[in-house]
């Protein structure tokens with residue numbers, strides 16, 4: 227098993243990654259992050275044609291700036307696209323996904339949320355068959371799941387996702403502050419200390435990155451921070467709500483309600499999601515019936531603002547982590563990567579002088 231730098235030779239340390247947020251993280255965001263020396267990720271939804279288009283955009287952008295052009299796998303001499311692509315196995319068919327992976331050969335294939343934890347082994351084996359050099363990254367939120375996946379799926383990297391994370395995650399979880407070191411200890415005890423770990427969940431600036439590295443992570447995945455990038459695909463009111471939000475533990479909450487707003491949830495039972503406590507959730511807290519909340523939601527999302535509003539008054543889900551209070555302005559993804567990387571380095575050099 228190789229180090230992260232060997233796996234991703236164009237990247238700079240500390241490794242920063244944008245989360246593969248389906249519908250939000252497309253080719254523009256991913257290429258900007260990769261070209262800034264991070265790992266740019268595209269999030270796949272259900273539509274493989276839309277995914278092909280986004281990967282094509284990223285490939286084109288990366289090719290134009292050929293310094294971090296397609297990377298060569300040291301093992302085979304074959305080229306990989308220096309981009310990651312994230313999939314949600316519970317919602318997708320392998321038969322639909324594998325041709326896309328074979329066609330583009332992304333450096334990283336990110337897997338999150340199969341129907342049951344055993345699904346990772348099936349997906350990892352199938353992906354390795356069509357693109358043996360692509361690295362398999364798995365995001366999960368418990369020590370037990372980390373051990374299970376390490377044994378069954380032989381991931382190249384595990385991303386430990388803390389409960390503070392925006393979007394979907396384990397309903398029951400700990401923050402990375404204990405999850406990551408506990409998982410690292412357990413993995414080392416069982417002979418898996420060679421699997422690099424990265425951290426996600428409420429990391430939004432250099433302080434969070436430095437902390438994650440101190441906990442034993444080799445890199446960091448940020449989602450919410452990139453919702454305030456220029457390259458992200460996001461409704462302006464969604465982005466305005468993210469910028470406005472303060473006191474992340476108060477204005478966000480974990481709930482299964484967000485997956486039930488359109489109708490019955492399609493997510494596997496162990497997952498819920500963290501989002502802003504918008505009007506739909508406030509109604510839920512006050513005991514308004516689910517059917518009524520759904521009706522108001524579905525009316526609102528048909529409108530021009532698609533149910534997004536500032537002031538926590540919207541009805542559509544606004545996925546965001548507790549780090550949302552640290553996200554204050556929209557910047558280019560390159561600037562985010564470079565600033566956060568430098569902040570982390572400065573903090574780490576200050577701390578080592580203590």
Ligand SMILES: Cc1cc2nc3c(=O)[nH]c(=O)nc-3n(C[C@H](O)[C@H](O)[C@H](O)COP(=O)(O)O)c2cc1C
Nearest residue numbers: 245247248338391392393427428448449450545547
């Ligand atoms: C808007 C949004 C959409 C997300 N969509 C996905 C997704 O499609 N696939 C996935 O693996 N993770 C998804 N996530 C979770 C991220 O992988 C990651 O765990 C999270 O963003 C980290 O927490 P942070 O948002 O506080 O940085 C999403 C997160 C957000 C905020």
